[in-house]
Amino acid sequence: MPHTNYRFSFGPWNISEGADPFGPDVRPAFPHEEKYALFRTLGFEGVQFHDDDVVPGIDGLSASQISAKAGEVKTILENQGLTAEFVAPRLWFAPQTVDGGYTSNSASDREYAWDRTQKSIDIANTLGSKAIVLWLAREGTYMREAKDAKLAYQRILETINRVLEYDKDIEIWIEPKPNEPTDQAYVPTIGHTLALSYASTDHTRVKGLIESAHAILAGLDPSDEMAFALAHDKLASVHLNDQNGLKYDQDKNFGAANLRAAFNQVRVLEESGYGSRGEFIGLDVKAVRTQGGSPVTAHLTNSREIFLHLVEKSRTYDMALVAQYREARDYEALEAYTIRHLLGL
Ligand code: XUL
Ligand code: MN
Numbered sequence: 163m164p165h166t167n168y169r170f171s172f173g174p175w176n177i178s179e180g181a182d183p184f185g186p187d188v189r190p191a192f193p194h195e196e197k198y199a200l201f202r203t204l205g206f207e208g209v210q211f212h213d214d215d216v217v218p219g220i221d222g223l224s225a226s227q228i229s230a231k232a233g234e235v236k237t238i239l240e241n242q243g244l245t246a247e248f249v250a251p252r253l254w255f256a257p258q259t260v261d262g263g264y265t266s267n268s269a270s271d272r273e274y275a276w277d278r279t280q281k282s283i284d285i286a287n288t289l290g291s292k293a294i295v296l297w298l299a300r301e302g303t304y305m306r307e308a309k310d311a312k313l314a315y316q317r318i319l320e321t322i323n324r325v326l327e328y329d330k331d332i333e334i335w336i337e338p339k340p341n342e343p344t345d346q347a348y349v350p351t352i353g354h355t356l357a358l359s360y361a362s363t364d365h366t367r368v369k370g371l372i373e374s375a376h377a378i379l380a381g382l383d384p385s386d387e388m389a390f391a392l393a394h395d396k397l398a399s400v401h402l403n404d405q406n407g408l409k410y411d412q413d414k415n416f417g418a419a420n421l422r423a424a425f426n427q428v429r430v431l432e433e434s435g436y437g438s439r440g441e442f443i444g445l446d447v448k449a450v451r452t453q454g455g456s457p458v459t460a461h462l463t464n465s466r467e468i469f470l471h472l473v474e475k476s477r478t479y480d481m482a483l484v485a486q487y488r489e490a491r492d493y494e495a496l497e498a499y500t501i502r503h504l505l506g507l
Pocket of ligand 2: 337373401446
């Protein structure tokens with residue numbers, strides 16, 4: 163099989179000021195426009211966007227103002243040799259999204275969510291991106307009785323169909339996550355995602371984006387989640403990172419908590435030729451609050467480098483030996499070989 167030349171992406175939010183729920187910014191803000199100039203030198207050619215990363219203050223602007231601003235960003239991307247990977251409506255920040263967007267109990271708030279979704283599609287078209295990403299942040303509950311869950315799932319499916327109808331080319335990539343900020347999110351896994359895809363009016367345009375940490379938070383193995391989507395040819399993108407057990411969403415560097423699990427994600431992607439049709443290796447990693455300086459980017463280059471080292475580990479993994487061990491059902495030897503290989507012994 164020919165070797166894939168991977169291309170990488172991240173979002174402007176991955177260069178951040180370091181605030182968390184318990185403390186304010188610890189680093190000076192670094193303007194988005196200046197971030198775009200860093201991408202290529204850091205080894206990245208794709209930019210992941212939220213709608214308001216492209217068009218700040220989107221809610222107060224007219225359609226023509228939004229289009230003009232998106233056009234400006236498109237020019238910057240062209241000048242920097244960058245591609246917009248996707249645009250995601252930020253449905254968790256506005257007063258209208260306190261209780262969710264598509265699943266809110268308020269009809270006017272649901273209409274707001276649709277309006278932001280339409281704007282995101284329009285922005286994606288201006289940027290030349292073929293997809294919107296739905297991370298369904300607040301589509302869930304803190305108290306299970308607060309929403310009619312069956313109706314909520316129907317509303318999510320209706321919205322998917324409405325997007326497919328509104329734009330005949332756009333793809334929807336759902337990024338499942340089981341919790342945070344809600345106690346329990348709807349669409350917590352890739353299985354839920356693909357069920358919605360097949361139930362939609364055009365399943366070929368409804369795919370998944372798997373974030374390593376989100377799978378771990380659901381108690382699942384990210385490489386198996388990826389394999390499930392790949393088996394259905396529905397892995398549109400990934401957010402590689404890491405997560406140290408069941409706690410807040412950490413967005414640690416790829417491989418930093420569990421190197422073997424990271425190896426298996428890379429191996430599964432490699433084995434299926436992921437990336438050969440232009441799919442990005444997306445990162446969603448956060449610099450730790452203790453890291454000084456501005457802009458802080460080492461977490462991005464380090465995660466990218468770890469990925470590439472693991473690609474090498476995957477390419478030198480002796481598949482003939484693995485086949486022998488599988489045949490003999492000697493998984494003890496298989497595991498010992500795998501660990502020795504990772505240790506470089
Ligand atoms: C949240 C998360 C988001 C999405 C994009 O956990 O991962 O940053 O990737 O909206
Ligand atoms: Mn993510």
